[in-house]
Amino acid sequence: MPDQRDRPILVLLTSHWISMLGVALVTLAGFTWLFLLPEHIRGHVDDPYIGVLVFIAIPILFFLGLALIPVGVMLAKRKVAAHLASIPDRPAAWRRAGLFFGIMTLVNVVIGSQVSYRAVEHMETVQFCGQSCHVMKPEFTAHQAPPHEQVACVGCHVAPGASGWAKSKMAGTRQLMAVLFNAYPRPIESAMESNRLVSATETCEQCHARDRVVGPRLRIITHYKDDEANTRTTTVLMMIAGGRKYGGIHGAHLGQGVQIRYAASDKKRQEIPWVEYRNTDTGETRTYLAAGTQPESARSLPVFEMQCVDCHNRPAHAFDQPDRAVDNAIAMGHIPSRLPWIKKTAVTLIKADYKTEEEAAHGIPAGLSAFYREKYPEVSAKRAPDIQAAGDALVAIYKRNIFPDLKVTWGSYPNNLGHADYPGCFRCHDDNHATADKKTITQDCGGCHQSLAIEETSPEILKTLGVADKIESFERQ
Ligand code: HEC
Ligand code: HEC
Ligand code: HEC
Ligand code: HEC
Ligand code: HEC
Incomplete structure (x- = not known):
């Protein structure tokens, strides 16, 4: 049994209970990490709560342990100094201690960098964002449907770069506190409502270039009537989304030089009394006011610049009526x-x-x-x-x-793309927003879509296109 006094390491590590706790935590976390090495290499576990334990809790314990060791040594300064002074062959003992600390530091750097890398990576997964916390269930459930089921939550909710990352971690901590103290609204506010929307330039436009032209799209919408036979009706619309340089719906709002700003009088931005069109290339400016709005009352409202998510506000979390x-x-x-x-x-x-x-x-x-x-x-x-x-x-x-x-129910989260289920486009395009010289924001049906059939029971156009029976064939009798 070697004498403790010959070993500065033992003196340092055991001089105070806080150091000993630190050693215990580091060892515990280190061994758990080794034991779970296969999960770390895969970077994934199936259960969301085990995920939080493995990828978040273990790194925290590990670094907490490392930090506690010197704290304990500091607290037991006098005792440590007395012990060290009484070591007989000090140079040899210190060499051994140096070697030990050198090796342990190397091991800790390896384990530490691995656990922290995995922790950061894990926090970017859909599993962590969507499943660790039950309040995300509606958004997680909706996100599993196309078109964005493969796009991670952080792709749309965190701006690229270090400051976006730091901001999201701060917001995340605030939200965690709100959940722990049961102080969050139900339903939770939409990103627009809480004004925490990350600009579309930093999210959507990282994948969908503004310049891209979207070719004409045929939309075939099927409804069934409230009658005994559940009579089918079909609407066929040709949508011209266009693009920045190509006119159409996208070009009208996001085209070269176009800047549209609006003021909303409610947090969900469903009531829009003031709209301004400005073209920096041509110098045109037009200001539209909803009927009955006084210019002064609109001036005190928050103003937003129109971007992708003003129309596509539910690209990943659409809830139906x-x-x-x-x-x-x-x-x-x-x-x-x-x-x-x-x-x-x-x-x-x-x-x-x-x-x-x-x-x-x-x-x-x-x-x-x-x-x-x-x-x-x-x-x-x-x-x-x-x-x-x-x-x-x-x-x-x-x-x-x-x-x-x-408390998420029918209509809790309005979808602004369209005008059938929610006001959507008609928040502005209602023929009721006018400039001082009576120009309105158009509600002309053909301005946004060619209506090839509207709620017809047997539209000619589907026969012309040769798809009438193909559409029926999905139905079950
Ligand atoms: C394609 C982009 C996109 C992806 C991917 C995405 N979101 Fe969203 N999310 C949005 C937008 C845009 C809003 C704002 C909706 C609004 O204000 O109407 C939003 C809103 C939310 C909200 C606020 C409540 C609500 O329903 O409006 C939560 C919570 C949320 N998202 C969580 C998630 C989670 C969790 C994931 C991953 C499972 C995820 N989001 C993936 C775009 C996205
Ligand atoms: C990480 C990349 C990525 C981000 C970020 C992203 N998208 Fe997408 N989006 C895609 C891909 C890929 C598809 C095509 C999916 C498919 O065709 O199955 C798509 C599809 C779409 C579609 C439907 C196209 C169709 O054919 O039905 C719309 C609309 C859309 N995205 C809008 C948005 C909006 C709005 C945002 C921002 C809130 C956004 N996207 C953010 C990658 C992304
Ligand atoms: C003024 C409202 C509006 C704005 C702003 C807007 N879009 Fe669209 N977008 C539409 C409409 C309407 C369609 C056609 C939808 C359909 O096919 O029914 C569309 C179609 C699309 C499609 C193709 C969907 C498909 O079916 O192929 C993509 C992708 C898309 N938009 C992405 C974007 C992106 C990215 C931005 C921002 C740079 C943006 N949109 C801005 C209204 C808008
Ligand atoms: C925040 C208000 C606002 C919303 C919401 C909005 N628009 Fe617009 N839209 C405008 C303004 C402003 C103009 C340009 C009017 C002008 O030229 O002065 C415009 C122009 C257009 C034009 C060109 C019309 C023409 O005759 O030149 C189309 C097409 C269009 N919008 C489609 C849509 C569609 C589709 C939606 C819904 C998905 C939508 N808009 C939602 C404000 C809005
Ligand atoms: C400001 C642009 C705009 C104007 C003006 C407009 N629409 Fe639409 N309309 C849309 C968009 C966008 C959609 C959604 C297409 C989709 O579901 O992808 C839509 C969808 C529809 C639908 C399908 C609704 C459903 O059942 O899903 C009908 C019907 C329709 N419009 C009729 C009309 C009629 C009639 C007018 C003229 C009074 C009109 N629209 C004016 C943009 C417009």
């Missing part, structure tokens, strides 16, 4: 289209008030079965599996859009 969700499910064959009154009944059932997800998962299919049992006993008997399938599809719609514990 009940009507549209049911229409899409029928069109895609998830809900049989020939069940009498299925459209109307389905919408009524998913719009009803349920206290919890479980209550909805039970109440929706039960309500549907009861409807057919009472009103259509024959259908109920013959098509029980179809009614069951429709019930399941409705529960899936509910779980995709409604989150009762977070």
